[in-house]
Amino acid sequence: MKLCDEYRIPLVPRGAGTSTIGQVLPIYSSIILDMNDMKEVIEIDDKWVKVTPSVKILRTLDYLRRRGKELRVYPSSFYIATLGGYIAGGDVGIGSFQYGYHFDNNGINSVRVLGVTGKYTLNGKDTLAVAQAAGTTGVITEAELAIIDYEDWKDQLIRLNDLEEVVKILKKLGEFRSKIRRITVEDYEALSLVGKDRLDKVGKWNVIVASTLSFGEEVNLRFLDELAFAAIYVTMSKLTKFKDYFYEVRLLSLDSFLRVVKQVKEALNSNVLIHGDVMTLRGEIIIYTVFISDKSNFEIIDSIMLKEGIPFEIHSIEVNDRVDEEYRLELMKKYKRIMDPHNILNPGKLRL
Template identity: 25%
Template sequence: MKVMWINELNSLLGERKVIVKETTLNRLSKDYYWYSPVLFEALKEKVADCAVAPDTVDELKTVVSFAVKHKIPLTARGAGTGNYGQAIPLHGGIIIDLTKLNQMIEVSETSVKAQAGTKLGILEKELRRQGKELRIFPSTYATATVGGFLCGGSGGIGSIRWGGLWDGNVLGVTVMTIEEKPKLLTIKGEEIQNYIHNYGTTGIVTEAILPIELKQEWGQYIAYFPSFKEAVSFSDKLARDDSIIKRLISVCEWPIPKHFQPLKKYIRDGKSIVMLEVEEEAAGKLKRLAAEFSGDIGFEIPASSYQKGLKLSDFTWNHATLWAHKHGENLTYLQARFTSELIFQQMDRIREAFGYEVQFHFEYIKSKGEVIPSSLPIIQYRSKKRLYEIINFFESIGVAINNPHTYLLGFGGYNLRMEEIMKIKEENDPYHLLNKGKIPLPNKI
């Protein structure tokens, strides 16, 4: 019985460390899954039986060993800023809150080693104090953790320069196996690929090594354009101009910017915008480039105020979805990749088919060195059936979809090496207790 094993866990760890309070347990059992109306209906009732927040790796081992002994499902979580239900327990069990494993262990000239629960915002702040900076981080970096980003994320601010997590942006991870005598595995090289964006299904990441770079002086800018196509044309040319060092190119068509309440006095009605982080000394080049496409830089935050107070990154990536969700009605999103040379034809066909039921939002990134117009379009949600009609239409015209409306690993469209992940799952978690149900293995879940 559940109560019996919770009592035993209390005896093992002390009652203070076993969380059963309903409000806290509900919070720790959820992430930002509610971005998706589909996931909201599927996951809103899911909750763990209890949660623990280990202070040390040895205490984490104790919890894992106990769970394996009693065959209790485990779900590891960081800050819960993921959007696909990655950190939601499907079968109850124990939530392991890793946010107390939050030490920055070592900084070298080219890398930083940190525990999984370390907040990326704290890491970035400390690195910048030392004249360094992270390569990439999500728009939720103020609260997102190292382990959560690696296991549930893909890219973000910095991806226009350095690519995503798969592009050499994780140098090593330490992973705990889910066995009665847990082992710590050191993963490096090509094998790291099997631990990125896998929802933490193949082991608990306890530490990671991330590449770092010399600190840049980033100015933040909003460029305004009469039409979205001019904004996209400007962004595409900027993305390919290696003489301008940039960290962020985020493009939103009107009416998406009207939802950005803290930017309200800087938003121009009817204008599409590009939000930018660009090396400050390139500001002149940036303004001349914007003018080529009938745009102008109408708002600036100097590098001296970077990551202090108002931050444009708080309105980019899925933060744009968050603002739309807060201040719009029945809005959700998709994750898409347009074809650079066909982008305007693809946009025209979508607009012709769906009007402003689909509103365009692009984040320019690099993937394997190639510039990609990655997209997080805002969708007016009418029904699950209609949502999948839109998804099918996107795919029919060559727009790739990473579907954020499923919690099943490998079903969202990411190019994951599922055969290797399933093999590692068998080795590291032989009883299939970790994030149970997220990998659809026959007869195992």
């Protein structure tokens, strides 16, 4: 790092590279610092697990579950992703209905970071300078992440006839947030593809709940953990028969979800697939809504979005366009100036 700083050579720390938005794809000619062969450390107490960034999430989950624990929130790419990469680039995942972003509500207790100007240990709110910063504020060398007791979550299917019923039941499920690990919403077209040979019957609309409580018909859909969030549209690219496969994602409130999806379905019917991961952001139920169709149909979808005042598209290689809270962005900028004054760490990803 000192040598790169002296000669102003860009340096990009890289984990497993499982992100779908290009955080570790260099904008400038760079040296790539592969973190995968770093020494692995996993240590646990009642509330936290201490790890080095190279540790695979799947290995951590196996370690924790043997001890009756699991990560509070983890990504759908858990079987290939590293924890350092998830901290630096991820935000939501399995458990986000209960807890929101993985770094919210003290999700990261502490993080040790190597900057160009030295070594730093960040605690509490200061850890938000590193979370979701794509390695622009320093190279993670160790972190303490929140863990919870492992429970035997049962996947349950609730079949519904219309979107109004979907929104109504999601509001009801919000009253049981602490007992619900995750919720997904699938239209008939999406679930009949991913659930083929696994389900006898698929509804027009389907709400799938992982919970210790009883809400619907118990089904064996553990594979859905691997199809959450970004994984669904990667998987669907192989399953659908769309000739010019394309997708867009929007974060929608329950009311916006009802209005937008209803119009999109009326316009395109079975020519669009809808998948939604339900999460809680700052106390509000938000649906990470994926629209999947032929690319030509997105003029219609985008026109509906614009009419409803929803132009925001969450995929951007620049951190500034993804961080949705100004104070977190300002914290990243503050520590960027402290740790990397010459902007050699993943330059071009954080606008100062």
